[in-house]
Amino acid sequence: MPASVHSQDQDQSMMDTAPQELEQQQDYEQEEFELEEKRIVVLPGATETAASFQFEGEGHTLGNALRYAIMKNPEVEFCGYTIPHPSEAKMNLRIQTYGMYFATPHIGGFDGADENIADSTTAVEALEKGLEALMDLCDVVTDKFTSARDAFNAAQADKMTS
Numbered sequence: 545m546p547a548s549v550h551s552q553d554q555d556q557s558m559m560d561t562a563p564q565e566l567e568q569q570q571d572y573e574q575e576e577f578e579l580e581e582k583r584i585v586v587l588p589g590a591t592e593t594a595a596s597f598q599f600e601g602e603g604h605t606l607g608n609a610l611r612y613a614i615m616k617n618p619e620v621e622f623c624g625y626t627i628p629h630p631s632e633a634k635m636n637l638r639i640q641t642y643g644m645y646f647a648t649p650h651i652g653g654f655d656g657a658d659e660n661i662a663d664s665t666t667a668v669e670a671l672e673k674g675l676e677a678l679m680d681l682c683d684v685v686t687d688k689f690t691s692a693r694d695a696f697n698a699a700q701a702d703k704m705t706s
Contacts, residue, residue, distance in 0.1 A: 594640040595667035614674035619665040639667040
């Protein structure tokens with residue numbers, strides 16, 4: 545083959561590549577990674593206090609545990625999940641919170657004139673709190689399992705030496 549063809553087919557040294565090109569390539573790879581990680585989508589029709597979320601690649605395991613954790617929040621009025629179709633790896637979660645206003649009770653009952661603006665939880669905040677609570681729960685389970693396993697292994701080692 546002619547020499548011109550061989551020169552095009554040779555590998556380039558990394559030193560020959562401009563640092564700016566490497567930086568652009570790393571930025572592109574990081575951007576691509578972030579796009580692949582988008583697993584929660586807010587479905588159309590969402591408001592501040594009521595929203596539906598779609599989780600990609602999730603099912604009943606996360607759905608039921610997350611629903612339980614979110615319903616522990618006293619500011620959440622409703623939380624439920626559904627799997628749209630068994631052949632799709634998607635889970636829909638609906639969260640509704642009590643809203644922006646609350647009525648203050650007095651002796652005769654609730655007085656509508658005494659409505660105060662509350663710092664109520666939004667649907668997104670309720671989801672974040674639920675996910676954090678679920679992560680904390682998983683950490684506790686992991687710690688208890690690890691300590692029980694270590695105690696069992698120590699007991700087995702004592703049996704072997706006795």
